[in-house]
Amino acid sequence: xxxxxxxxxxxxxxxxxxxxxxxxxxxxxxxxxxxxxxxxxxxxxxxxxxxxxxxxxxxxxxxxxxxxxxxxxxxxxxxxxxxxxxxxxxxxxxxxxxxxxxxxxxxxxxxxxxxxxxxxxxxxxxxxxxxxxxxxxxxxxxxxxxxxxxxxxxxxxxxxxxxxxxxxxxxxxxxxxxxxxxxxxxxxxxxxxxxxxxxxxxxxxxxxxxxxxxxxxxxxxxxxxxxxxxxxxxxxxxxxxxxxxxxxxxxxxxxxxxxxxxxxxxxxxxxxxxxxxxxxxxxxxxxxxxxxxxxxxx
Numbered sequence: 001x002x003x004x005x006x007x008x009x010x011x012x013x014x015x016x017x018x019x020x021x022x023x024x025x026x027x028x029x030x031x032x033x034x035x036x037x038x039x040x041x042x043x044x045x046x047x048x049x050x051x052x053x054x055x056x057x058x059x060x061x062x063x064x065x066x067x068x069x070x071x072x073x074x075x076x077x078x079x080x081x082x083x084x085x086x087x088x089x090x091x092x093x094x095x096x097x098x099x100x101x102x103x104x105x106x107x108x109x110x111x112x113x114x115x116x117x118x119x120x121x122x123x124x125x126x127x128x129x130x131x132x133x134x135x136x137x138x139x140x141x142x143x144x145x146x147x148x149x150x151x152x153x154x155x156x157x158x159x160x161x162x163x164x165x166x167x168x169x170x171x172x173x174x175x176x177x178x179x180x181x182x183x184x185x186x187x188x189x190x191x192x193x194x195x196x197x198x199x200x201x202x203x204x205x206x207x208x209x210x211x212x213x214x215x216x217x218x219x220x221x222x223x224x225x226x227x228x229x230x231x232x233x234x235x236x237x238x239x240x241x242x243x244x245x246x247x248x249x250x251x252x253x254x255x256x257x258x259x260x261x262x263x264x265x266x267x268x269x270x271x272x273x274x275x276x277x278x279x280x281x282x283x284x285x286x287x288x289x290x291x292x293x294x295x296x297x298x
Contacts, residue, residue, distance in 0.1 A: 004145045005063040009056060011141045011150070015134055015157065016052040019045050022130060022160075026123050033120030033171075040096045040189045041127065041160070041167045048156055051085040055153045058084075072286060075246020079210045081149040085156060086204035093196035100190035107183050121175055124168035131161035146247045152203055159199050163192045216242040216249060224251060227276050233257055233269045235294050248284040251277060259293030266291045 026042030029035070058081030066072065138154035141147075170188025174181050215221065221242055228237045236256040243250050255273065257266050270289040277287055 008059045012055045019048040029119045029123035035120035038120040054081045078149045078246045082152045082207040085152045086200045089200035093193045097193035100186045103186040127164035250286045252288040254290045
């Protein structure tokens, strides 16, 4: 668990360092290059710093062992962190969208939008390269340690890269096509904002589902039933209850066995089922098997 936390911490700290540089660089480029899209992109990078902080804090809490207050562990702290990052992304996207719409409305009421400078174009290209590299590195760690909050942070990096792609198109169009096309800059800023909001909503749904104690997917539950029924001596399985706690599964079930079987043999059957489930879903899986006699065999 400590090794897992260390990997998450290291890649997140690297991401924070890159985000600090990009935030300062893009906002300066947006101001001096007269680009609303680049300023919006810089604010998006600033929001990444918040998500980095959430990842560091909540992944640390999630790595703690079970205690009296949390007998099932602290895995849901990581899920909560994922939801917080998602909600923050929605708020950032909504604010950027409102600013972009306001600029477009002012434009059609006669306000002049300054033509973006070359520095904003260069900043967008640098940001794309940096954030896409950071996305790939963070996603690799997230998949290696199976961390949903780190995966959410990786997609936050990818959304920033896509934001910069949009900014590059908008700024490039306004820069190359002339003053009549400067409205492309806030238009692309609005498009970036909508993409951020849609992505954040899609990211939040699995986290919200887990926090609301939803069951594991049907195919996983069917696999659990098949695994239990494959053990010799199990006549039936029912009252299956499942949920997720961070990266770990929690499984509760009742198995039906021969009523004349000894307590020792019934316990051995339950243990074999647990061993198979641990092998399939990992040692962090929490399993509670209740043994019942087959009423029909009495």
